[in-house]
Amino acid sequence: MGLKLKNPIIAASCGLTNSVENIVELERNGVGAVVLKSLFEEQIANEVNHTMEQGEFSNYYPEAEDYIRNYTQGNDLSVYLDLIRTAKQVVKIPVIASINCVSDSDDWISFAKKIEQAGADGLELNIFILxxxxxxxxxxxxxxxxxxxxxxxxxxxxxVALKISYYFSGLAQFVTKLSWTDIKGIVLFNRFYSPDINIDKMEVKSSFVFSDPASLALSLRWIAMLSPHVKCDLAASTGVHDGEAVIKQLLAGAQVVQVASVLYKKGFSEIAEMTGKLKAWMEEKNFKSLDDFRGKLNTSQYDNPAAYERVQFMKHFSGIE
Ligand SMILES: Cc1cc2nc3c(=O)[nH]c(=O)nc-3n(C[C@H](O)[C@H](O)[C@H](O)COP(=O)(O)O)c2cc1C
Known part of the structure; x- marks a missing residue:
């Protein structure tokens, strides 16, 4: 995305990146960049529409609507902008803002400009349309x-980066085409609300909020499949819980990795463990820079990655009885 990071580990958008104190602590523990907790598109639009609905100003003159729109955004969303401004004053690492959105409504898109003016180094858009x-x-x-x-x-x-899901019928082509637009990065993948069912109460409930290390395979597969084809950076998100996982994602072709669950489970000091592991591994393998090995194990080595996967399935699953 054109940002300079001291290492490829980014604190993902989550509740832990929602305060200046935590951002300072994350930097102190060696993180390469932070993505702030997302504002929701609805949050931005609601604030605008709420004031508009009060209606007392909107009939005065045609510009009233625009004025109220700007005024509302300026006041109620100012906490977020303050967080960006203050964070930028106290840390050196890139600070990336985040908006969770589902439409191209102008109500929230105009707020992106304010995020830029507040000093954010980048903007991540978390788009999830089920x-x-x-x-x-x-x-x-x-x-x-x-x-x-x-x-x-x-x-x-x-x-601008887009953080997306894997619910697309033609994921490979979709991501590749997205990378031809003016966005600079794609984050694979977002983590969603996962439904479960409580059979005693016969109610729908939420399953685990946090990922586990086994969730790595999903993003690892698609980073390896897509990194040879896309024209923008790829960030790996979901299931990166240790230094080994960081190395795997870089070998698959990720530019950076994002971590959230492990920070909740093990604390910010885990970042130093990860960078330590990465550094030690690079020394052992005699790699001087990330570019020496990034993407070495992506699927460009196979003429037909789908056929390769099919053979792997036969090899590893068919023999088990
Ligand atoms: C408690 C929690 C809050 C999160 N909040 C956000 C958010 O506001 N915006 C967003 O884009 N992702 C959010 N995420 C998703 C993470 O940024 C990340 O993509 C996801 O958890 C997968 O990474 P992980 O396996 O390292 O947890 C949240 C995740 C957790 C666990």
Whole structure:
């Protein structure tokens, strides 16, 4: 994304990146950059619409709507902008803001400019549109991602990354095409609300919020598959819990990794463990820079990655009885 990081480990957007104190602590523990907790598109739009609904000003003159819109955003969202400004004053690492969005509505997109003006080094857009409507073709959902990318990259000049899910029928082509837009990075993948069912109460409940190390395989596969093809940076997110996982994702072709669950489970000191492991491994293998080995184990070595996977499945699963 054109940002200079001292190492490839980023604190992912989560509750831990929502205060200046924590951001300072994350930097002290050696993190390469932070992504702030997301604002929700609805949060931004609601603040605007709430004031608009009060209606007493909106009939005065045509500009009133614009004025109120700006005023509302300026006041109620100022805490977020203050967090960016203060963080930028006290830490040297890049500070990336984040918005969780599902539409290309101008209500929230204009707020991206304020994020830029507050000094954010980049903007990550967490887009998750669950393709749950059986009457809606996949292309229509996908179009929203492209529309958001286009509008936001026109609005700001800081680098923009999209954080996405894996619920696409043609994931490889979709991600590749996204990388041809003006966005500078794609984060694979977001972690979603995972439904579960309580059979005693017969209620839907949430399953685990935090990932475990076994969740690494999903992003590892797609980073390895997509890194030879995309025109922008890829960040690996989900299941990175230790230095080995960092190395694996870099070998698969990730530019950086993002970590959240491990910071909750083991604390910020785990970042130093990860960078320590990475450094020791690079020394052992005689690598001087990340570029010496980044992407070495991506799928460019196979003519047909899908066939390779099929053979691996046969090899590792068929023999078990
Ligand atoms: C408690 C918690 C809060 C999170 N909040 C956000 C958020 O506000 N915005 C966002 O884009 N991702 C959010 N995430 C997702 C993380 O940024 C990350 O993508 C996901 O947890 C996978 O990484 P991990 O396996 O290292 O946890 C959150 C994750 C957790 C565990």
């Amino acid at each position: 393709p749950s409507d059986p009457t809606k073709p996949g292309e229509q959902n996908e179009k929203t991602y492209f529309d958001i990318a286009e509008k936001v990259t026109k609005e700001v000049s800081i680098p």
